[in-house]
Amino acid sequence: MIEIRDLKKVYVMGDEQVPALAGVSLGIARGEYVAVIGPSGSGKSTLMNILGGLDRPTSGLYSFEGEEVGSFTDDQLADFRRRRIGFVFQSFQLLPRLTALQNVELPMVYAGLGAGERRARAAELLDRVGLGARMGHRPTQLSGGQQQRVAIARSLANKPDLLLADEPTGALDTHTGEEVLKLFHELNADGLTLAIVTHDPDVANEAHRRVAFRDGHIVSDERSPKAAESQKGGA
Amino acid sequence: MKFFELVRFALGAIVAHPMRSVLTSLGVVIGVAAVVMMTSIGLGASKRVTEAISGLGSNLIIVMPNFQRGPVSQGAGGGFSLRDGDAEAIRKQVENVAAVAPIVRGQAQLASEGANWNTQIQGVTPEYLIARDLKITQGRMFDDREARQGRKVVVVGPTVVKELFGGSDPVGRRIRVRSVPFEVIGVLESKGQAGFGQDQDDVVLAPLSAVRSRIVGRRSRGDSIQTIYVKATDEDSLDRVQEDVTNLLRDQHKIRQGEDDDFQTQNMASILAASQAAIGTFTVLLAAVAGVSLVVGGVGIMNIMLVAVTERTREIGLRMAVGAKRSQILIQFALESVALSLVGGLIGLTIGVLGAFAIAKLGNWPAAVPAWAGPLALGFSVVVGVVFGAYPSWRAARLDPIEALRRE
Ligand SMILES: Nc1ncnc2c1ncn2[C@@H]1O[C@H](COP(=O)(O)OP(=O)(O)OP(=O)(O)O)[C@@H](O)[C@H]1O
Ligand SMILES: [Mg+2]
Numbered sequence: 001m002i003e004i005r006d007l008k009k010v011y012v013m014g015d016e017q018v019p020a021l022a023g024v025s026l027g028i029a030r031g032e033y034v035a036v037i038g039p040s041g042s043g044k045s046t047l048m049n050i051l052g053g054l055d056r057p058t059s060g061l062y063s064f065e066g067e068e069v070g071s072f073t074d075d076q077l078a079d080f081r082r083r084r085i086g087f088v089f090q091s092f093q094l095l096p097r098l099t100a101l102q103n104v105e106l107p108m109v110y111a112g113l114g115a116g117e118r119r120a121r122a123a124e125l126l127d128r129v130g131l132g133a134r135m136g137h138r139p140t141q142l143s144g145g146q147q148q149r150v151a152i153a154r155s156l157a158n159k160p161d162l163l164l165a166d167e168p169t170g171a172l173d174t175h176t177g178e179e180v181l182k183l184f185h186e187l188n189a190d191g192l193t194l195a196i197v198t199h200d201p202d203v204a205n206e207a208h209r210r211v212a213f214r215d216g217h218i219v220s221d222e223r224s225p226k227a228a229e230s231q232k233g234g235a
Numbered sequence: 236m237k238f239f240e241l242v243r244f245a246l247g248a249i250v251a252h253p254m255r256s257v258l259t260s261l262g263v264v265i266g267v268a269a270v271v272m273m274t275s276i277g278l279g280a281s282k283r284v285t286e287a288i289s290g291l292g293s294n295l296i297i298v299m300p301n302f303q304r305g306p307v308s309q310g311a312g313g314g315f316s317l318r319d320g321d322a323e324a325i326r327k328q329v330e331n332v333a334a335v336a337p338i339v340r341g342q343a344q345l346a347s348e349g350a351n352w353n354t355q356i357q358g359v360t361p362e363y364l365i366a367r368d369l370k371i372t373q374g375r376m377f378d379d380r381e382a383r384q385g386r387k388v389v390v391v392g393p394t395v396v397k398e399l400f401g402g403s404d405p406v407g408r409r410i411r412v413r414s415v416p417f418e419v420i421g422v423l424e425s426k427g428q429a430g431f432g433q434d435q436d437d438v439v440l441a442p443l444s445a446v447r448s449r450i451v452g453r454r455s456r457g458d459s460i461q462t463i464y465v466k467a468t469d470e471d472s473l474d475r476v477q478e479d480v481t482n483l484l485r486d487q488h489k490i491r492q493g494e495d496d497d498f499q500t501q502n503m504a505s506i507l508a509a510s511q512a513a514i515g516t517f518t519v520l521l522a523a524v525a526g527v528s529l530v531v532g533g534v535g536i537m538n539i540m541l542v543a544v545t546e547r548t549r550e551i552g553l554r555m556a557v558g559a560k561r562s563q564i565l566i567q568f569a570l571e572s573v574a575l576s577l578v579g580g581l582i583g584l585t586i587g588v589l590g591a592f593a594i595a596k597l598g599n600w601p602a603a604v605p606a607w608a609g610p611l612a613l614g615f616s617v618v619v620g621v622v623f624g625a626y627p628s629w630r631a632a633r634l635d636p637i638e639a640l641r642r643e
Contacts, residue, residue, distance in 0.1 A: 049637050054636045054637050054640075055637055075560050075562075078558055078559060078561070081555075081556060082557065082558020087556050087557070089640065093549065093556070093640060095550055095553065097247070097248075097251050106554070107558055109240050110236050110557060110563070111236070111558065112236045112237065158558070
């Protein structure tokens with residue numbers, strides 16, 4: 001589904017050039033569950049932003065289902081994000097003025113869905129993440145774990161092909177973090193392609209595949225033992 | 236995505252801070268209210284002047300001595316260069332004339348049995364009523380014979396009736412004018428208060444020769460006239476009649492080619508046009524000054540919109556992340572600015588209209604809010620919103636989504 005080749009991202013800070021990604025090649029197949037790990041500053045977020053169409057690479061190729069995302073205009077990128085990508089952020093990024101339901105509706109507004117259709121789907125998604133009873137609550141009236149589940153519901157609103165999560169459990173305690181991870185697991189089991197940045201080795205173990213970064217390079221790319229096991233068992 | 240959804244986003248942001256929104260639009264409120272009030276005052280003034288001038292009579296030409304040239308060439312004339320003969324000549328020789336009314340005036344103390352009243356008494360001929368479009372409601376006007384004989388009779392306006400007779404029927408009763416008794420034979424129809432604060436009903440008409448001998452007296456020559464009203468038969472012949480009168484009087488007064496006239500003629504239509512043009516200019520000037528406060532209001536909106544863009548940087552980043560185009564962000568913020576300005580415009584329009592009526596009431600002024608005040612005020616508001624919202628909206632749309640999401 002995704003093919004990136006020799007992707008580079010260089011930030012220019014005055015005279016200095018910071019290579020956030022120094023030539024990364026990677027393929028992700030439909031239905032995969034990829035954990036991206038690595039020390040701080042190794043380029044994980046940079047990769048996620050480029051994959052999600054929020055940022056452009058300095059050089060290299062990025063094709064998504066055969067389309068060359070690198071050549072998209074701003075408007076095409078906006079369409080790409082809206083139709084193809086679901087984003088989950090470490091800091092939830094819910095709009096404080098809106099209720100849980102309205103937050104989940106937001107991407108569907110940009111997709112041009114009618115109010116009734118929107119509301120029904122948002123309610124369904126909130127039900128799915130276990131917040132059916134909290135639809136009218138504003139973010140400040142929800143716990144961190146609940147907020148992140150609202151954000152996950154929102155990321156699913158326009159039925160994305162790829163869900164990107166940048167340290168989704170980073171702001172949560174262990175227990176709520178586990179609940180959120182369980183949710184991701186279920187979504188993947190339903191066929192959603194996932195890429196999650198994490199520092200947590202447990203999270204990484206849940207994934208099928210572990211991609212490790214260091215200084216803008218991929219230093220290892222391996223199937224996790226558990227996934228290998230489950231695949232063996234399945235076969 | 237439907238445009239309506241962007242409107243909803245914009246209004247949502249405004250409703251989220253009602254107090255701040257109202258305060259932000261205050262400048263536009265004041266600007267629009269001022270523009271509406273100024274144009275209304277201008278229109279009221281114009282209406283009032285029109286009433287006053289057309290109240291003098293339609294198709295009217297006023298002939299007066301030219302005081303600039305004045306008494307130097309006139310000697311014993313007391314400054315008045317017009318004569319009975321001039322009026323007579325106009326009547327006989329100028330075509331398309333409906334009435335010629337020579338007038339002499341004098342200030343006089345009037346007295347009835349119980350009351351006194353100081354006013355102007357006008358010596359006229361019966362044609363005066365035609366020239367000024369006046370009507371008699373009680374009694375009658377004096378006729379030509381009475382006028383020629385200088386009979387001591389008067390026709391009075393409603394104000395005089397009120398002041399001297401307490402409003403009761405004065406016909407047949409007597410008024411002393413400088414101790415000379417005059418009989419009241421008629422009452423004029425009311426023309427109302429309109430006209431530069433002048434009471435058009437405070438009138439006393441008497442035969443010209445009577446006023447000349449009893450009131451104006453020794454100060455002027457026996458046949459001099461202060462003013463001649465010439466009424467043309469219709470509007471189309473007004474200019475022609477004015478020209479003919481001028482040529483005739485130059486002849487009468489033996490004014491040589493190249494010499495200035497010793498009289499002046501004024502055509503009511505051109506006076507009206509000139510004063511309306513003057514008031515129009517004045518109104519535009521006032522409205523322009525008021526418009527400056529609209530600009531100040533616009534700057535206030537721009538300021539708050541810039542604050543809003545900074546405050547809501549993360550929101551903008553998030554909207555972009557879920558698929559909003561830059562143009563949609565731009566339009567959302569521009570609509571917010573326009574909505575703020577429009578709220579101000581609506582409040583300002585309401586205040587402006589109420590203010591215009593209040594001023595009209597206080598100043599005894601005809602209230603005249605122009606029909607286009609509404610569309611104009613709202614149109615201005617939209618323009619202000621667009622112009623001053625453009626830069627903040629552009630800033631919002633140019634944000635980089637990643638940096639915006641990272642902002643605290
Ligand atoms: N906007 C920017 N301008 C300049 N340098 C940047 C910018 N964004 C990232 N970088 C640099 O690029 C490198 C990679 O950053 P990135 O955010 O991808 O790291 P990360 O792996 O996500 O780290 P963390 O685990 O701390 O989130 C870092 O050295 C960082 O300083
Ligand atoms: Mg990061």
